[in-house]
Amino acid sequence: MSEKISSWTEQMRVEAEGVETCSFLHVHENKVEQVQQMMPDESTLNRLSDLFRVFGDGTRIRILYVLFEEEVCVCDIAALLGMTQSAVSHQLRILKNARLIQSRRDGKTVYYSLADDHVRTLLSQGTEHIHEDE
Numbered sequence: 001m002s003e004k005i006s007s008w009t010e011q012m013r014v015e016a017e018g019v020e021t022c023s024f025l026h027v028h029e030n031k032v033e034q035v036q037q038m039m040p041d042e043s044t045l046n047r048l049s050d051l052f053r054v055f056g057d058g059t060r061i062r063i064l065y066v067l068f069e070e071e072v073c074v075c076d077i078a079a080l081l082g083m084t085q086s087a088v089s090h091q092l093r094i095l096k097n098a099r100l101i102q103s104r105r106d107g108k109t110v111y112y113s114l115a116d117d118h119v120r121t122l123l124s125q126g127t128e129h130i131h132e133d134e
Helices: 002-016 029-038 042-054 058-069 074-081 085-097 117-130
Strands: 101-106 109-114
Touching: 058 074, 058 085, 058 109, 058 117, 074 085, 074 109, 085 101
Parallel strands: none
Antiparallel strands: 101 109
16 A cells, blocks of 8 residues: 555645646556667667767857867867867867767878868758747
């Protein structure tokens, strides 16, 4: 009986917080099974979480948008964003480790660009998503 009371008090707490709940407990087993089969493994989910964490920094987003437009060196990024070369280099290292950007050397200068079209798509679709209701 205490299990029912616990479940009822939990449902009341959730409803008081304004969270939508089912009016009765009924698991749609076929849907649950179908989704479970399609879910990526924990390693993939963790790597995806890490990737999106990199996007969680405004400075890195600004750098990515610079690289969205043009292949540039650290000096150019620093000038565009009003940052030190050291601060830019630190962020570039994080972006490169996340495989979001790539670099190429031309003499003594290293130029940075987006790693591939997937990064361009993520930025484009993210921007489109936030402007949907404007």
